[in-house]
Amino acid sequence: MQLTNRSKVVVKHDLNWVEKLYLPAIFNGLAITIKHLFKKPATVKYPEQKREIASVYRGQHVLKRDDKGRENCTACGLCAVACPAEAISIEAAERKKGEEHLYREEKYAAKYEINMLRCIYCGLCEEACPKDAIYLSDRIVPTAFTRGNFVYGKDVLVEGIDASGRVDVSKRKKKYEMEGSPKQPLLNK
Amino acid sequence: MDWALLLDKTILIVIIFAVSLGIAAYSTYGERKIAAFLQDRVGPDRAGPFGLLQPIADGVKMFTKEEIIPNASDKFLFIIGPCIFMMTALMTSAIIPWGKSFNFGGHEFGLQVADLNVGLLYLFAVVSIGGYGIMIGGWASNNKFALLGALRAASQMISYELAMGMSIVALLLINNSLSLREIVDGQAGDGNVWNVVRQPVGFLIFLICAFAECNRAPFDLPESESELVGGYHTEFSSMKLGLFLFAEYINMFISSAIIASLYFGGYHFPGIDSLDLPQNIAAIVSVAVLFAKILFFIFFFMWVRWTLPRFRYDQLMNLGWKVLIPLSIINVLVTGAWITFFK
Numbered sequence: 021m022q023l024t025n026r027s028k029v030v031v032k033h034d035l036n037w038v039e040k041l042y043l044p045a046i047f048n049g050l051a052i053t054i055k056h057l058f059k060k061p062a063t064v065k066y067p068e069q070k071r072e073i074a075s076v077y078r079g080q081h082v083l084k085r086d087d088k089g090r091e092n093c094t095a096c097g098l099c100a101v102a103c104p105a106e107a108i109s110i111e112a113a114e115r116k117k118g119e120e121h122l123y124r125e126e127k128y129a130a131k132y133e134i135n136m137l138r139c140i141y142c143g144l145c146e147e148a149c150p151k152d153a154i155y156l157s158d159r160i161v162p163t164a165f166t167r168g169n170f171v172y173g174k175d176v177l178v179e180g181i182d183a184s185g186r187v188d189v190s191k192r193k194k195k196y197e198m199e200g201s202p203k204q205p206l207l208n209k
Numbered sequence: 210m211d212w213a214l215l216l217d218k219t220i221l222i223v224i225i226f227a228v229s230l231g232i233a234a235y236s237t238y239g240e241r242k243i244a245a246f247l248q249d250r251v252g253p254d255r256a257g258p259f260g261l262l263q264p265i266a267d268g269v270k271m272f273t274k275e276e277i278i279p280n281a282s283d284k285f286l287f288i289i290g291p292c293i294f295m296m297t298a299l300m301t302s303a304i305i306p307w308g309k310s311f312n313f314g315g316h317e318f319g320l321q322v323a324d325l326n327v328g329l330l331y332l333f334a335v336v337s338i339g340g341y342g343i344m345i346g347g348w349a350s351n352n353k354f355a356l357l358g359a360l361r362a363a364s365q366m367i368s369y370e371l372a373m374g375m376s377i378v379a380l381l382l383i384n385n386s387l388s389l390r391e392i393v394d395g396q397a398g399d400g401n402v403w404n405v406v407r408q409p410v411g412f413l414i415f416l417i418c419a420f421a422e423c424n425r426a427p428f429d430l431p432e433s434e435s436e437l438v439g440g441y442h443t444e445f446s447s448m449k450l451g452l453f454l455f456a457e458y459i460n461m462f463i464s465s466a467i468i469a470s471l472y473f474g475g476y477h478f479p480g481i482d483s484l485d486l487p488q489n490i491a492a493i494v495s496v497a498v499l500f501a502k503i504l505f506f507i508f509f510f511m512w513v514r515w516t517l518p519r520f521r522y523d524q525l526m527n528l529g530w531k532v533l534i535p536l537s538i539i540n541v542l543v544t545g546a547w548i549t550f551f552k
Contacts, residue, residue: 054247061245061250
């Protein structure tokens with residue numbers, strides 16, 4: 021029974037004398053290859069030229085700051101719990117007096133590490149985060165020479181305070197988040 | 210001894226030597242670029258503008274690599290193998306007429322190192338010695354892959370030299386000469402056409418055999434890297450490997466020159482005499498014409514390499530012995546009959 025009409029019946033027949041000369045086939049082949057000489061190369065010259073990636077691409081993580089430049093993360097640990105690869109480890113600390121401009125709430129992550137070799141870039145940390153703190157961005161994780169260099173700490177993950185350091189994740193946000201309503205758990209939708 | 214002649218020839222030899230090496234070096238670059246373009250890639254583009262310094266980088270790499278001579282090898286033969294291959298590759302350039310002669314204030318400067326009256330025989334003799342370079346290199350390595358590659362090279366060269374020689378015989382019947390310059394000049398002037406028109410079948414046979422003699426795809430069985438690691442040069446490293454690879458490109462350059470000279474009018478093109486150029490300009494134009502043809506054939510060699518898959522060994526032998534040799538003999542007979550009855 022045929023499920024699709026894509027299948028082709030291949031009949032093996034003896035070559036006739038024209039085919040036995042091979043020459044027509046060779047000329048066909050040469051014609052095909054010469055056509056490719058004039059085609060645009062498919063190469064992306066990587067370091068200078070970046071490949072265009074999907075708007076919802078899940079690449080290197082970013083820890084977001086709010087409008088005033090304070091870190092959003094409160095070290096609740098939901099991302100670490102949600103992580104199926106157990107790539108995230110967090111140490112929490114209490115905000116001291118005088119640190120209000122650094123951290124948005126009383127508790128913050130003193131240490132926030134993601135092992136980029138363990139991470140499977142599923143985006144579940146982002147789903148789990150109630151504070152809008154972690155997002156996957158469209159940046160590609162660069163190579164490194166040692167395994168240790170793939171454990172990213174806060175120095176790499178947290179975005180910069182000034183405008184140039186900010187990482188745009190608007191494409192990663194759900195529609196209701198863009199409209200300003202707080203992030204809702206998936207269950208309540 | 211005519212000292213002016215000696216000086217002339219020395220200068221010419223040095224120029225041809227340099228040009229051969231330069232062309233061979235840039236053939237490697239051209240090969241990689243053409244391979245890339247035919248496969249929708251970019252090819253080497255990091256070293257210099259468009260990657261033009263790539264051959265120099267490759268050369269430096271070859272020179273600075275560690276020189277390894279296997280313990281079990283025959284050391285003398287191991288060294289002499291690539292030398293023979295390189296030497297014969299360069300020697301073949303001696304009989305090719307590169308263009309019309311220059312005239313510097315009454316002093317005639319010919320562009321052919323040696324106008325032998327048995328030029329084609331010389332060519333065949335030297336090319337056959339080149340086969341020894343491969344065989345000795347493969348044998349001396351004391352490595353089964355190298356030996357297999359060398360055996361294949363030897364049998365391939367023997368098989369295809371026959372058909373090549375027969376296709377040349379048909380050419381000689383028409384041109385009545387073994388000298389390359391006379392063959393080239395016989396294709397120009399009134400009423401003469403390029404030999405490819407007079408000998409289409411012979412040209413096809415010669416072309417196929419040239420591919421086989423140069424160990425180029427689709428007949429690159431001696432070094433078929435997917436079966437024999439590296440074939441006859443498996444054990445070679447550093448500049449000895451470089452000599453082998455380089456000599457192959459020189460062979461390709463020379464055989465392109467031979468094909469152009471034998472079948473495509475060499476340094477002539479239709480209507481070159483009616484232009485009535487001054488002698489030195491005409492000489493430059495003729496050299497440029499020959500090199501345009503040579504470059505086209507080098508391109509063709511590469512074009513074929515990146516189009517056709519490698520022949521199987523039995524197919525190679527079938528094609529050589531059962532198809533090309535009978536065909537070339539028939540070609541000789543037909544040509545002879547035509548000359549006898551219609552000329």
